[in-house]
Amino acid sequence: MGKLFGIKLGQAAAHRVKTFLIAAFTVLAMLAGFGQRVLDSHNGLADADHLVALSLTMSGVPKEALPVTFLDVDDKTRSLWGATSSTPHAALAQLVSMSATNKAAAILVDFDLSPSIEGQAANPQLSALLRGYPADAPLLLLVRKIGFTKAQGTAMAAGDGPTLYDADVAGKPNIRWVTTLNDIGGDRSVRRLKLWQTVCDGANGVAYPAAVLVMSALPVKGVSHDADLKAFLDAQVKIDCGHEATPLPPWPPVTSPVAQIPFVFADTAGAPAMFRITRDGQQVVALRRISASQLVIMKDEVAAPAGDIDADPFAGRAVILGASHADSGDIYATPFGNMPGALVLANSVVQAKAIVETEPASPFFKNVLAVILFVVLAYIARTFVGAIAIIALSLVTLAALFIVSRWFSFATGIDVVSVAVPGFALFKLFDSLMDIASHVPRKGWRAILR
DSSP states (O other): OEEETTEEEOHHHHHHHHHHHHHHHHHHHHHTTHHHHHHHHHHHTTOHHHHHHHHHHHHOOOTTOOOEEEEEEOHHHHHHTTOOSSOOHHHHHHHHHHHHHTTOSEEEEOSOOSOSSTTOOOOHHHHHHHHTOOTTSOEEEEEOOEEEEEETTEEEEEEEOOOTTHHHHTTOTTEEEEBOOEEEOTTSBEEEEESEEEEEETTEEEEEEBHHHHHHTSOBTTBOOHHHHHHHHHHHHHHHTSOOOOOOOSSSSOOOSEEEOOOOOOSSTTGGGSOEEEETTEEEESEEEEEGGGTEEEETTEEEESSOOOSTTTTTSEEEEEEOSTTSOOEEEETTEEEEHHHHHHHHHTTHHHHHHOOOOOHHHHHHHHHHHHHHHHHHHHHSOHHHHHHHHHHHHHHHHHHHHHHTOHHHHHHHHHHHHHHHHHHHHHHHHHHHHHHHHHHGGGGGOO
16 A cells, blocks of 8 residues: 555555656646756756856856957948948948047957959058058957868868958058967867967968967066067977977967867847956956947948947957858857857957966876766766756766866866766766666566666
């Protein structure tokens, strides 16, 4: 006999009543939408990207990071500017001018400035701006388009294409050509960026730095790493093109050509207000996103300010000019969902110094940490039941990711979790198969049933 709510029932009857009550409660929860939330939470335990996003959201942005303003050529902007097939360079000139005038820390133009058709002429407004760019104006970064070819299944840099403005920027030390290449994973998602890209011409060549590498060298409290960066890039050319065993300068400490992107901003309306950081002793918003249509108007292919411009979104901030409109072709899958390339840049630029100046732990030590985390997860799964185990597993994994990221680097934290969590999933699979095998002699094929 069994009891249910104090009522005596036969064991089989009690089991059926319990099953009915659980099923009825589950149906109500399912129809209310709770089922999908529980399923998403459970699946998130085996999804390293999901855990990384949660951890980075919890940890936020380090103090003294570089605040970013994203001037967004969105769908509204494109419509107001006449829905042209490409962003008008005159408008870019106006945005650069107002960013420099309002004392931005640095300006990044995330647009391809190479000719789109044969015989295309440079835009007079942008050309004049670049030719007359003052020596004391903020650092201006322009993106160099790099072509690639495949050799034995590996992508190799084949050359750097010319732009319409090469002659205008020649000899200007505060205008730099950079790369914004991402290291796209096998699933076409972006989790890492390339810190530099070398283009060789025989034993010589050019090493184009990533924007994050250049911005990490910006002066902080009077200390600049500009000379170190030049020495580092020159050394990379000797290594990659001349195949010389050249020693690297002490800065930057990170020497891997790729780095993890510490995503903290999603492509949502609430993202700009998510984090505040300390900059020069003041609390500022880490990311501001402004539609370019609020700043610049276009009439007869001539760009002009849309009105009086407040200096606050620019002063002391890294300003990124980029596009998010539907036809930009610059949208990437990330741990935070799809987002425009300029916002991917914003996620890296805001933590430029942390990316470049923090070395990950050694592979051996990362593997040791991953094994320790795996053992803890396996112990929890073996010790606790159902819902308690799921909650404990999630909390322990997030805590481990947070602690390892803070003690070493976010790249180390990500690598540790990316090894431990799939290992735990394998453990659960093998555990289930062994349980089935142990019951086969007694139950036969019914061993696969509960």
